[in-house]
Amino acid sequence: YASFLSKFGTYKKEKFPLNAIFTNLIITGESNKKLSSVHEVLATEKSQSSDETGIKFSEIFGDSKGEIRTVLTKGEAGIGKTVLVQKFILDWAERNAHEDVMFLFVLPFRKLNLIEDQLWSLHELLVHLHPSLKGCRSSDYFDKTILFIFDGLEECKITMDFRHASVVSDVDTKSTVDALIINLISGMLLPSAFVWITSRPAAANLIPSKYIDRMVEIQGFGDQQKEEYFRKRVGQEDQLDRIISHIKAARSLQIMCRIPVFCWISVTVLQPWLTQESEKEIPTTLTEMYSHFLLVQTNTKNEKFDDRQENDGKKLLECNRKMILKLAELAFNQLVMGNVTFCEEDLEKCGIDVTEATVNSGLCTEILKMESKFYQRKFYCFVHLSFQEFFAALYVFYCYLCKNMDRLKILLPKTSAKVSGNISLEEIMKCVVDQALESKNGRLDLFLCFLHGILLESSQRLLQGILPHIQSNSESIKKIIQNLKRGQKKHINPERWINLSHCLIEMKDNSIQQEIQSYLKSKTKSKRLSLAHCSAMANMFQASEKVMDELDLKKYNTSEEGRRRLIPAVRNCRKAILADCNLTNQSCENITSALQSRNSPLREIDLSNNDLQHSMNLLCHGLRSSHCELEIIRLTSCMVTGESCRYLANALKENSTLRELDLSCNDLQDKGMKKICSVLKSSHSNLEVLRLSDCKLTEQSCKDIASVLQNANSYLKDLDLGDNDLKDLGVELLSVGLKSSNCSLEILRQLDLCYNYAFQELKQLFSHQTCKLK
Numbered sequence: 001y002a003s004f005l006s007k008f009g010t011y012k013k014e015k016f017p018l019n020a021i022f023t024n025l026i027i028t029g030e031s032n033k034k035l036s037s038v039h040e041v042l043a044t045e046k047s048q049s050s051d052e053t054g055i056k057f058s059e060i061f062g063d064s065k066g067e068i069r070t071v072l073t074k075g076e077a078g079i080g081k082t083v084l085v086q087k088f089i090l091d092w093a094e095r096n097a098h099e100d101v102m103f104l105f106v107l108p109f110r111k112l113n114l115i116e117d118q119l120w121s122l123h124e125l126l127v128h129l130h131p132s133l134k135g136c137r138s139s140d141y142f143d144k145t146i147l148f149i150f151d152g153l154e155e156c157k158i159t160m161d162f163r164h165a166s167v168v169s170d171v172d173t174k175s176t177v178d179a180l181i182i183n184l185i186s187g188m189l190l191p192s193a194f195v196w197i198t199s200r201p202a203a204a205n206l207i208p209s210k211y212i213d214r215m216v217e218i219q220g221f222g223d224q225q226k227e228e229y230f231r232k233r234v235g236q237e238d239q240l241d242r243i244i245s246h247i248k249a250a251r252s253l254q255i256m257c258r259i260p261v262f263c264w265i266s267v268t269v270l271q272p273w274l275t276q277e278s279e280k281e282i283p284t285t286l287t288e289m290y291s292h293f294l295l296v297q298t299n300t301k302n303e304k305f306d307d308r309q310e311n312d313g314k315k316l317l318e319c320n321r322k323m324i325l326k327l328a329e330l331a332f333n334q335l336v337m338g339n340v341t342f343c344e345e346d347l348e349k350c351g352i353d354v355t356e357a358t359v360n361s362g363l364c365t366e367i368l369k370m371e372s373k374f375y376q377r378k379f380y381c382f383v384h385l386s387f388q389e390f391f392a393a394l395y396v397f398y399c400y401l402c403k404n405m406d407r408l409k410i411l412l413p414k415t416s417a418k419v420s421g422n423i424s425l426e427e428i429m430k431c432v433v434d435q436a437l438e439s440k441n442g443r444l445d446l447f448l449c450f451l452h453g454i455l456l457e458s459s460q461r462l463l464q465g466i467l468p469h470i471q472s473n474s475e476s477i478k479k480i481i482q483n484l485k486r487g488q489k490k491h492i493n494p495e496r497w498i499n500l501s502h503c504l505i506e507m508k509d510n511s512i513q514q515e516i517q518s519y520l521k522s523k524t525k526s527k528r529l530s531l532a533h534c535s536a537m538a539n540m541f542q543a544s545e546k547v548m549d550e551l552d553l554k555k556y557n558t559s560e561e562g563r564r565r566l567i568p569a570v571r572n573c574r575k576a577i578l579a580d581c582n583l584t585n586q587s588c589e590n591i592t593s594a595l596q597s598r599n600s601p602l603r604e605i606d607l608s609n610n611d612l613q614h615s616m617n618l619l620c621h622g623l624r625s626s627h628c629e630l631e632i633i634r635l636t637s638c639m640v641t642g643e644s645c646r647y648l649a650n651a652l653k654e655n656s657t658l659r660e661l662d663l664s665c666n667d668l669q670d671k672g673m674k675k676i677c678s679v680l681k682s683s684h685s686n687l688e689v690l691r692l693s694d695c696k697l698t699e700q701s702c703k704d705i706a707s708v709l710q711n712a713n714s715y716l717k718d719l720d721l722g723d724n725d726l727k728d729l730g731v732e733l734l735s736v737g738l739k740s741s742n743c744s745l746e747i748l749r750q751l752d753l754c755y756n757y758a759f760q761e762l763k764q765l766f767s768h769q770t771c772k773l774k
């Protein structure tokens with residue numbers, strides 16, 4: 001196995017050993033075991049800088065093993081999770097690291113899925129998976145350092161029911177495969193063994209956080225890592241400089257090259273292009289890049305199996321047209337069902353001969369990755385999800401050109417499907433756009449980008465060996481672009497609209513970007529921004545290398561919906577003013593996502609005059625994130641209730657950065673205040689400024705606040721209790737806290753409804769202290 005890994009990676013007839021091309025990934029660690037679920041396709045967050053504080057992959061279990069038993073590594077598709085596992089194994093096998101590990105078991109979930117439904121003991125299962133263990137006894141697992149690696153949690157089809165799984169604590173006890181895995185992860189079985197799990201972000205929550213000692217996330221490549229990888233793969237300095245310059249010039253390519261697998265695609269396409277000094281236009285969009293990649297890989301197949309090279313791209317694709325279309329059909333069928341892995345039966349339904357495809361066709365083994373034979377079945381997936389999305393888009397456009405609309409009925413509404421033979425390209429594209437917008441996790445985003453990119457004549461010329469003809473219809477293209485810009489569909493998350501900006505880039509339409517630049521340079525800002533302008537601007541702001549000092553939605557001349565479209569830009573600003581913008585629950589999802597983003601610059605946010613009554617739990621979830629470094633949050637007149645204070649209290653308990661909280665003009669009442677005070681008395685909160693004007697508080701709240709002021713853990717320095725009916729008794733109770741030697745309060749604001757006796761006593765008290773009464 002180590003010998004195989006050391007030769008990992010091929011390009012034409014050259015070999016690239018894993019140790020020769022492996023480039024360190026940016027890996028960040030979390031110690032508080034919080035897991036999040038985010039969509040991952042065409043991420044627009046900024047690449048992590050090369051100097052970001054991270055951890056070494058060889059030290060994911062810590063510098064010295066013992067405290068950390070179970071590690072979950074998450075990262076999007078193609079980010080390098082499996083290669084990282086392979087490098088870890090190779091270092092261990094070659095005795096370059098982890099020498100204390102005696103047994104290392106690699107158990108990919110895609111293979112565990114295929115095990116027959118019968119009872120196994122752990123020892124029997126491991127012998128079944130690794131026949132070389134036949135000579136071992138079950139007693140050999142004790143008193144030895146063991147590491148189990150479960151790769152690809154997102155592919156797990158085993159029921160991971162931790163709550164109801166039967167307990168297994170002995171390696172010879174027979175049980176179901178899912179029970180064995182659950183007990184290994186939870187520590188009931190072989191509690192001294194180490195466990196490493198890899199997963200895409202969306203599946204990370206399948207493992208309850210209490211069973212994870214450490215969660216690390218692979219961020220991919222920063223600029224330094226990209227260059228290092230290209231240098232190792234390219235070698236020649238002049239080509240290296242041209243490749244890097246070209247990728248930097250094309251923003252969509254720059255974004256994707258954060259993902260290592262796309263760096264591999266870029267080198268595969270651009271190196272031979274630069275070597276040949278072709279006069280043809282160099283690819284600048286994702287669609288063109290993948291089309292060229294298909295040409296390169298098809299030519300690789302011809303050289304390898306047919307011992308011939310074809311320089312004419314059209315003839316090259318014509319010779320392999322049948323197989324490519326079968327792969328495209330497979331990709332489409334499985335994508336619409338949400339499948340990223342498939343079995344032999346799925347291939348056969350598309351007319352793919354498994355033996356021919358995997359043994360004689362270099363195209364299939366290059367484009368489609370086959371898992372090694374495992375029991376009675378084989379498992380297949382595309383090398384990367386983006387290949388599946390590209391082929392699926394190719395299939396849709398091919399079916400349209402051939403008027404074979406029956407195959408596309410699943411994309412069309414029932415009313416259109418009945419007359420699908422006459423449906424126009426614009427209608428098809430609009431239906432696909434609507435479906436992509438409604439997808440919460442963005443699973444159709446890249447497919448949609450490729451589908452729009454293929455509409456261009458330049459893309460069709462690259463693929464003309466597959467397509468029946470090239471369609472040139474400028475009026476149709478204009479209507480499709482207008483549909484992308486119009487975007488009037490309601491109740492769609494603002495982040496979902498951003499992908500339409502990427503679709504416009506694939507169609508090489510830069511008009512919106514140019515109009516935005518003109519708007520930003522204008523001093524008057526009189527031009528009214530359309531919804532498409534706002535989505536594109538949000539995309540531009542959050543992808544910019546420069547962090548915005550302030551994002552004030554009221555400064556932009558647009559509609560209420562337009563302002564909501566701008567909200568995703570809070571990911572890349574220090575101060576966000578979103579007051580009086582009629583924020584929806586979806587808007588709060590965007591804000592929460594920003595608060596949870598790694599390296600978020602957001603430090604102050606004003607959400608005043610928005611009805612957040614039903615969104616407080618969501619917002620507080622963002623405040624509780626280990627990545628949240630918010631210092632000031634204003635929630636004046638946000639319909640915050642006493643019940644909502646429960647969520648706020650939990651957030652304050654886990655957020656150590658928040659310094660100022662404004663809850664003025666909310667219906668907190670004494671019940672809500674009591675919950676907040678319970679946290680302010682603990683050592684968890686560092687809150688210094690608290691605004692509670694007009695919160696319907698009575699003297700009972702004064703007792704709770706006084707107990708906070710008396711507590712040595714309180715950092716409270718500025719308190720506003722204006723417009724609350726505290727009465728004399730309330731002020732007297734408050735004075736008890738103010739007299740405490742632990743009281744750190746410096747400013748007490750607006751006790752408007754204090755009665756004379758108590759107020760005079762309070763003034764006398766303040767005359768002897770440094771605290772100011774305002």
